[in-house]
Each structure stands twice: as structure tokens, then as C-alpha cells.
Amino acid sequence: MGIKKIPLSTQIIAAMAIGVAWAFLQKPFPELVAFTTDWIKPLGKIFIKLLYLAAVPLVFSSLIVGMGSLKSISELKAIGKHTFLIFLATLVSATIIGLSLAYLISPGHKIEHLAVDKASAEKITALQQTESTETFTGALANIVPDNMVHALSNNTMMLQVVMVAFLLGIALSKMTGDAKEKILGALEAVQSWFTEVIHLIMALSPIGVFALVASLELNADVLLSLGLYMFTVILGLAIMLFVVYPLCFTTLSKTKYVEFFVKSRAVLLMAFSTSSSNATLPLTLNVVKEKFNVPDNISNFVVSVGATINMDGTALYKCVAVYFIAQSLGVDLTLAQMGIIILTSILSTAGAAGIPGAGMITLVIILQTVGLPAEGIVLILAPDRLLDMFRTAVNVAGDISTSLCVNGLAQREKLD
Ligand code: ASP
Numbered sequence: 361m362g363i364k365k366i367p368l369s370t371q372i373i374a375a376m377a378i379g380v381a382w383a384f385l386q387k388p389f390p391e392l393v394a395f396t397t398d399w400i401k402p403l404g405k406i407f408i409k410l411l412y413l414a415a416v417p418l419v420f421s422s423l424i425v426g427m428g429s430l431k432s433i434s435e436l437k438a439i440g441k442h443t444f445l446i447f448l449a450t451l452v453s454a455t456i457i458g459l460s461l462a463y464l465i466s467p468g469h470k471i472e473h474l475a476v477d478k479a480s481a482e483k484i485t486a487l488q489q490t491e492s493t494e495t496f497t498g499a500l501a502n503i504v505p506d507n508m509v510h511a512l513s514n515n516t517m518m519l520q521v522v523m524v525a526f527l528l529g530i531a532l533s534k535m536t537g538d539a540k541e542k543i544l545g546a547l548e549a550v551q552s553w554f555t556e557v558i559h560l561i562m563a564l565s566p567i568g569v570f571a572l573v574a575s576l577e578l579n580a581d582v583l584l585s586l587g588l589y590m591f592t593v594i595l596g597l598a599i600m601l602f603v604v605y606p607l608c609f610t611t612l613s614k615t616k617y618v619e620f621f622v623k624s625r626a627v628l629l630m631a632f633s634t635s636s637s638n639a640t641l642p643l644t645l646n647v648v649k650e651k652f653n654v655p656d657n658i659s660n661f662v663v664s665v666g667a668t669i670n671m672d673g674t675a676l677y678k679c680v681a682v683y684f685i686a687q688s689l690g691v692d693l694t695l696a697q698m699g700i701i702i703l704t705s706i707l708s709t710a711g712a713a714g715i716p717g718a719g720m721i722t723l724v725i726i727l728q729t730v731g732l733p734a735e736g737i738v739l740i741l742a743p744d745r746l747l748d749m750f751r752t753a754v755n756v757a758g759d760i761s762t763s764l765c766v767n768g769l770a771q772r773e774k775l776d
Contacts, residue, residue, distance in 0.1 A: 368562065369626040375566040376633060379573025386574075401575035407568025410561045411639035412515045414554050418642050419664045420512065420525050421550040426660035427529025428544050435657070436530070438773065442766045443662050446608065447670040450758055451709070453604055454596075454672035455702040458679030461596045467588040467680075468687025516713040518638055518668045525664075558642040569633040576745060589684050590743050596676045597754045604672075605761040613768030615652065623651040624760050631756040635748040637667040637714030640756050648760055654767045662766055666759035667714045673754030674712060674719040677747060678705040682726050685736035697730045704729045719751060720744050 382400075386392035430436050503519040505511035511520035532543060609615045621628075627647045631640040641663065648659040682701050686693050693701070708725045712718040720741075724734050 367626075368565065369629055371566045372569050372626065372629040372633065375570040376573050376629070379570045379576075382570075382574040383576055396575050400571045402571075404568055404571035404575055407561070407564055407571065408634055408636065408639050410564070411634065411636075411642065414557050414561060415518075415638050415641045416512055416515065416521055417550060418554040418558070418645065419518065419521055419660075419667075421547045421554065422645060422656070422660040423522060423525035423664050424529040424532060425544060425547045425551060426657040427526065428532030428540070428547070430533050430657055433530070433533070436533075439658055439661055439766060439770065442769050443665065443762060446762045446765050447666065447758075448706075450600075450604060450608065450672050450762070451670070451675050451706050452702070454600055454676040455679045455705055457599055457604075458593075458596050458676035459683060459698055459701065461592050461599075462680045462683035462687075465588065465592045465595075466687060467592045468684045515638060516715055518641075518664075518714060519711075522665055522668070554642070555646065558646060562643065565630065569629075572633050586740070586743050589680070589740070590747060592684070593677050593680045593747050594750055596680060597673050597750050600672055600676060600754050601757055605757055609761045609764045609768070612765040615764050615768075620761070620764075623647065624757065627760065628753045628757060632749045632753040635716040635745070635752045637671065637752055637755050637759075639714075640752070641667045641714070644756055644759060648763045652760070652764060652767075654763045658767050658770060659763050662763040663759050666762055667756075668712075669710045670758050670762060671709045671712065671714070671719070671751075671755040672758040673751030675705045675709040676754070677719055677751045678709065678723050678726060681720075681723055681740050682730065682732070685727065685739055686730075686732055688739055689732065689736060691732060693730070700730055701726055714752075714755070716748055716752075717744065719748065 382396070386396055427436065503523055505517070505520040505524060508524050511517055511524055514520075532540060535543075606617050606620065609620060610617060624647060627640060627644050630643050631637065634640055637644075644667070645659060645663050648654045648663055649656065654662075679701055682705070683693065704726045708722040709719070712722045720737070723737060723740075727734050727736055
């Protein structure tokens with residue numbers, strides 16, 4: 361059987377397994393470690409860059425086509441309302457699950473002194489400088505771009521891309537006649553063009569995934585000492601993936617439990633290995649449309665907006681992390697503080713970009729809001745790269761599940 365006939369998800373799993381084996385086997389050999397850093401790591405970078413490269417044009421054209429072809433603004437309102445309600449419901453569930461598990465499992469040990477080395481201290485200062493507590497309208501002002509080209513030129517500004525596409529799409533839906541058809545036709549062509557680009561990039565995924573996993577820098581000893589904390593995060597993420605989402609999509613859509621995982625496994629694996637919702641976005645769109653048959657106007661909207669706003673995995677992780685840090689420092693959190701943690705983790709997650717490490721960067725906001733030292737982040741630095749892989753897979757699963765639910769609701773409304 362030729363390699364092309366092996367399903368993509370199997371190829372990715374094989375690539376991951378070889379990557380993990382490589383990462384461990386190379387350790388005793390400094391020459392091999394250097395080879396991995398100099399030659400293999402860049403291959404992973406190339407793969408992620410290619411995915412990012414296709415994400416903005418695809419989201420941009422897909423969203424405008426989706427909005428532009430809407431028959432009425434009330435259709436957009438219905439899709440928007442359902443999407444945001446489901447996003448909010450799953451985000452709130454994620455934070456409550458995260459905090460409850462952290463409370464029950466209590467993964468924090470009392471640590472008398474926080475040993476902050478120089479490198480970590482520099483990292484913390486940088487993190488503190490990148491984030492400032494903002495008002496809601498202040499944050500909103502940040503996602504409205506004043507320059508379209510600038511917005512489209514930055515992969516971390518997906519929400520700005522969505523804003524521009526929204527504006528152009530709604531304006532297009534109000535137009536009639538030849539000009540509208542021409543614009544729609546051209547953008548549809550761009551969309552299919554970039555879909556082909558994605559197919560080409562995905563053919564490289566086994567190499568890309570191998571390179572990403574093989575060059576992961578994980579220290580087994582440090583990870584073991586934080587085992588209970590990692591277990592709490594991963595357990596919470598598993599509850600979201602295997603219980604909460606299935607409850608949503610089996611009630612609101614016709615998708616079956618096993619069908620969901622079979623059809624989305626390649627996307628989830630891709631999210632896991634890239635640790636980036638934005639890099640996975642083109643594949644997510646593709647699978648939601650082609651495998652789950654969700655119409656363009658719903659899939660384009662839910663998946664593109666969800667890649668940045670709807671990060672249930674990240675919100676859950678932040679709640680566990682803050683609780684763990686508080687406990688490690690011997691701080692007892694009050695009920696009011698827990699409420700603040702839920703609120704700030706939802707808000708700061710919505711503002712985080714779908715890129716590796718974004719969750720940890722925005723964690724500083726929560727720590728500062730509840731009055732914990734930002735230095736606490738040192739405690740959870742080591743396993744963050746690994747946990748990022750798990751939470752990104754859940755973030756992306758949440759977008760797929762929401763697309764199915766919104767589609768299910770739209771179909772029901774049509775029948776009524
Ligand atoms: N890497 C995550 C994502 O792209 C965000 C995070 O760091 O939690 O979805």
C-alpha cells in the first residue's frame with residue numbers, strides 16, 4: 361500500500377510516535393541533540409509557517425463569502441446568537457470543571473520560597489509588560505483595526521481579520537447586481553485556491569509533526585514533580601472532550617459520539633502537534649465542511665471566530681493553574697476570588713491568540729487581578745509546552761462541536 365493510501369490520522373500518529381522515540385533516544389548523544397536543533401527543528405517551523413500562511417487568506421475569503429451570501433441580516437443574527445451562547449456555556453462549564461477539580465484534587469504543595477532564577481525573572485518581567493488590565497471597551501478598541509493591510513499581515517491578530525471580513529461581508533450582503541456577483545465569484549475562487557494549498561501543505565504533515573515532536577524540550581524529572589498538577593489539567597480537558605462536547609452535539613445535532621471522534625481525529629491530532637488553533641484553522645474548516653457537511657455560512661463563521669474566542673481548554677487550564685499557584689504559595693482563595701478567576705479567565709482567554717503559549721502569557725492577567733504574584737508562573741513553566749498540546753486539541757474540538765450544534769439548531773428552526 362502506498363503512503364498516500366494510509367489515512368492522514370494514522371500517518372500523523374506514526375510521525376508522533378517516531379518523534380517521541382527520537383526525542384528520548386537522542387538525549388544521551390549531544391551530537392544528535394545538536395543535529396535535532398539545527399536540522400530537524402526548522403522543518404517543524406516550516407510546517408507551522410506554511411499553515412499560518414494559508415490561514416489568513418482562507419479565513420478572510422471564507423468569512424466574506426459566508427456573510428456576503430447570507431439572505432438576510434436576521435439569518436446572521438440567529439447564527440451569531442446561537443454561536444455566542446454555546447461558546448459562553450462551554451467556557452463557563454470549562455472554568456467550573458477546572459476549579460472544581462483543582463479544589464478536589466488539590467495539586468499544590470506548600471512551597472516556602474519561590475526560587476526565581478535570572479532567566480525566569482526576565483521572562484516574568486517580559487510577560488508583565490506585554491499584558492495590562494484593560495476595560496471591556498478598551499479591549500474592543502484593540503480589535504478594531506485602522507489599517508486593513510496591517511491587520512491582514514499579522515497572524516496573531518485573527519480577531520482583527522475577522523472584524524475586517526465582517527464589515528466587508530455585511531456590506532457585500534447589502535449589495536445587489538453584477539458587482540456583488542463578481543466579488544463573490546472572485547472570493548469563492550480564492551477560497552478553493554487556498555483549499556488546494558492546504559491539501560498540499562497537509563501532504564507534508566507527517567514530516568512536520570515528526571519534527572515538532574522530536575524537538576520538544578521536555579525534562580522528565582521536572583514533569584514528574586508536577587505530575588498531580590498535570591493530571592488535574594488533563595483530566596479536566598478529557599471531561600470536556602469526552603463528556604461535555606458529546607452532551608452538546610448529541611443533543612443539538614444529529615452527530616453520533618463515535619462519528620465525531622472518527623471524523624475529527626486528524627484535526628485534533630494536528631491541533632495537538634502544532635499547539636496552535638490558528639495553524640489548525642484551515643484543516644478545521646475543511647473537515648467541518650467536508651466531513652460533517654456543515655454549510656459554509658455556519659462553518660466559516662463559527663470556526664474562524666472560535667479559533668480565537670472559544671478556547672475552553674485554555675480557560676480550564678488557567679483556572680487549574682491559578683488554583684495550583686495559590687495553593688503552592690499557601691494562599692487560600694475565597695469564593696469571591698474564585699468568581700473573579702472564572703470571569704477573568706473567560707475574558708482573557710477570549711482575547712488570547714490561537715498560537716503556542718498564549719494561554720500562559722494571559723495567565724499573568726488573572727494572577728494580578730486576584731492579587732497573586734506574577735512570579736508564581738515559574739511553578740508551571742516546565743510542563744506548559746506539553747499541556748499546551750492537550751488544551752489546543754480541546755480548543756479546536758470545541759469549535760467543531762459548536763459548529764455542529766449551531767447547524768443542528770439552524771436545521772431545527774427551518775423545520776419549525
Ligand atoms: N495554544 C493554544 C491555542 O492555540 C492557546 C493556549 O496557549 O492555550 O489554542
